[in-house]
Amino acid sequence: MSPKLRRALIITAAVIGGVIVAAVFATLLQQPEDEFVAEQPDEQLVAEAEIYDDIIVPPAALGELKTGITDLHGKPVGVKCSTCHTEGNKREPAADTPAQLSDFHTDMEFDHGQLSCSSCHATDDRDKLKLADGTQLAFDDTIEQCAQCHSSEYRSFKHGAHGGASGYWDRTEGARVRNHCVTCHDPHDPAFPDVTPADPPRDRFFGTTQ
Numbered sequence: 001m002s003p004k005l006r007r008a009l010i011i012t013a014a015v016i017g018g019v020i021v022a023a024v025f026a027t028l029l030q031q032p033e034d035e036f037v038a039e040q041p042d043e044q045l046v047a048e049a050e051i052y053d054d055i056i057v058p059p060a061a062l063g064e065l066k067t068g069i070t071d072l073h074g075k076p077v078g079v080k081c082s083t084c085h086t087e088g089n090k091r092e093p094a095a096d097t098p099a100q101l102s103d104f105h106t107d108m109e110f111d112h113g114q115l116s117c118s119s120c121h122a123t124d125d126r127d128k129l130k131l132a133d134g135t136q137l138a139f140d141d142t143i144e145q146c147a148q149c150h151s152s153e154y155r156s157f158k159h160g161a162h163g164g165a166s167g168y169w170d171r172t173e174g175a176r177v178r179n180h181c182v183t184c185h186d187p188h189d190p191a192f193p194d195v196t197p198a199d200p201p202r203d204r205f206f207g208t209t210q
């Protein structure tokens with residue numbers, strides 16, 4: 001074997017050896033295959049992009065007594081609770097269940113765990129809600145009150161799995177539009193009403209299956 005050939009062989013062997021060692025290292029460094037690693041967004045792009053806040057659409061006349069009258073746009077008209085619930089006009093002791101009411105709010109459906117009116121409504125200011133620690137809350141922040149007791153639904157609501165959404169999916173393009181808890185759930189009788197299944201979809205080849 002000529003010295004030239006030998007050198008060539010040694011170099012080739014060294015290169016192949018190097019490639020094998022590198023390949024072994026690369027495999028060791030790789031994540032195990034069954035572990036899913038989501039592609040990370042480009043942090044700089046994310047930092048530069050404007051992220052639109054979700055828009056939560058509250059129901060019309062939230063926190064007002066619905067009068068049964070609708071305005072020109074078909075939205076319910078309400079009156080503020082403090083129209084009647086004034087300092088000098090208090091029922092003593094305050095009623096806590098609909099059964100104790102005889103002249104007002106008597107047509108209310110009330111079925112929400114073991115809660116009483118004062119679990120949610122501030123007793124000294126009927127225009128406000130209250131949290132368990134007594135903190136008063138504007139009706140606009142009702143979701144915060146629901147979240148206090150329903151943290152897992154609130155978490156899924158924030159993720160978008162509960163409560164539906166419309167608007168933009170990509171929040172760098174525009175805002176996501178969300179429903180309010182009390183748009184779907186009556187706070188006094190929150191069970192979601194039973195739904196009737198719709199007709200099956202029309203089959204593309206055979207017409208409807210009914």
Ligand code: HEC
Pocket residue numbers: 063064065079080081082083084085090091093094095096100101102103104105117118121126
């Ligand atoms: C038109 C007058 C009127 C309006 C507006 C009104 N209420 Fe009342 N409410 C009453 C009367 C009267 C009673 C007592 C009824 C009874 O004793 O049968 C009452 C009772 C209640 C009670 C039972 C506890 C208590 O104080 O006796 C709650 C809670 C309550 N109202 C909440 C509200 C809330 C919240 C609003 C606004 C969203 C509201 N009310 C708007 C007249 C009103």
Ligand code: HEC
Pocket residue numbers: 059061062063064065066067096097098105110112115116117118119120121139142182187188
């Ligand atoms: C789980 C919390 C909760 C409890 C318990 C509760 N409320 Fe409410 N109530 C609310 C919220 C939130 C609203 C605002 C909803 C809206 O305006 O659509 C409201 C609205 C009202 C209204 C105005 C509703 C309308 O549609 O006109 C009245 C009246 C009222 N509550 C009375 C009572 C009375 C009386 C009790 C006890 C029998 C009671 N609430 C118990 C949370 C509660």
Ligand code: HEC
Pocket residue numbers: 112113114115119120142145146147148149150181182185186187190191192
């Ligand atoms: C003070 C605690 C408390 C607050 C505040 C509260 N809830 Fe509840 N909620 C309960 C309890 C207790 C139950 C009954 C759970 C059970 O029966 O397993 C319940 C049940 C429910 C249910 C299931 C009803 C059913 O029969 O399937 C819904 C939906 C609901 N709440 C929605 C709401 C919404 C919306 C709000 C805000 C307006 C709210 N809750 C505020 C304590 C609360």
Ligand code: HEC
Pocket residue numbers: 143146147150153154157162163164179180181182183184185192
């Ligand atoms: C788009 C309508 C919609 C909105 C908005 C919505 N929910 Fe619901 N929610 C539902 C439906 C539908 C169910 C399932 C009812 C069933 O299984 O019978 C449900 C179920 C629930 C339950 C009962 C879960 C159980 O295991 O029984 C709770 C509690 C609840 N929602 C709380 C909330 C709270 C708190 C919010 C606001 C943060 C909210 N929901 C917003 C539609 C909605």
